[in-house]
Amino acid sequence: MSNIVIFATQIATVLSFIIAVFFLYRLLVKTKDATIQLLQEKVTGLEKQLDDAKAAGPDVLAKNLSDRVQLYEQELERLSKDDKKNASAIKEKEGQLRNVKTELSYLEGQLEQAQVVMAEFFCPYCKSPMITREYRSQMVEYDGHEIDDDSEYVEFECGLSLEDSHELSPCPEKEGTVLESKI
Numbered sequence: 001m002s003n004i005v006i007f008a009t010q011i012a013t014v015l016s017f018i019i020a021v022f023f024l025y026r027l028l029v030k031t032k033d034a035t036i037q038l039l040q041e042k043v044t045g046l047e048k049q050l051d052d053a054k055a056a057g058p059d060v061l062a063k064n065l066s067d068r069v070q071l072y073e074q075e076l077e078r079l080s081k082d083d084k085k086n087a088s089a090i091k092e093k094e095g096q097l098r099n100v101k102t103e104l105s106y107l108e109g110q111l112e113q114a115q116v117v118m119a120e121f122f123c124p125y126c127k128s129p130m131i132t133r134e135y136r137s138q139m140v141e142y143d144g145h146e147i148d149d150d151s152e153y154v155e156f157e158c159g160l161s162l163e164d165s166h167e168l169s170p171c172p173e174k175e176g177t178v179l180e181s182k183i
């Protein structure tokens, strides 16, 4: 390789280095410019914010805050009113419930009493209703004399009939023929 070629290669290397440095410098300057511009924009924004704050002043800020507090207070008042309203509604419902319970236990008592009273009007075995109840009067001979004998005749729908508590015909359930109704 001749000296001229070596020299030319060295020149080219140096030149390309200089060009690279130059581009890097340009890039650096550009980036710097962009950074400076960005910072300037930020400062401008902050200045604007400062101006706004100055214009608003502490009085305005305090007013904003107090407005907000008032808003919260109003909300709390509303909520507490709702709470009271709900509480009174619940109390009212509880009272109504108590009344209904009292009424119910009274009715239960009445029903129990009625069942006791009504018991004789139903067959003691199958609870069929009474269909006949009559008092029979007949003359019977007793100890050589004719006396008037009164008796009570009772008949139930199921077929049970009684005369002065003596069974004349039985309830089918008592005999076990209608047992399936009990199972």
Ligand SMILES: [Zn+2]
Binding pocket: 123, 124, 125, 126, 127, 128, 156, 158, 159, 160, 171, 172, 173
């Ligand atoms: Zn019966």
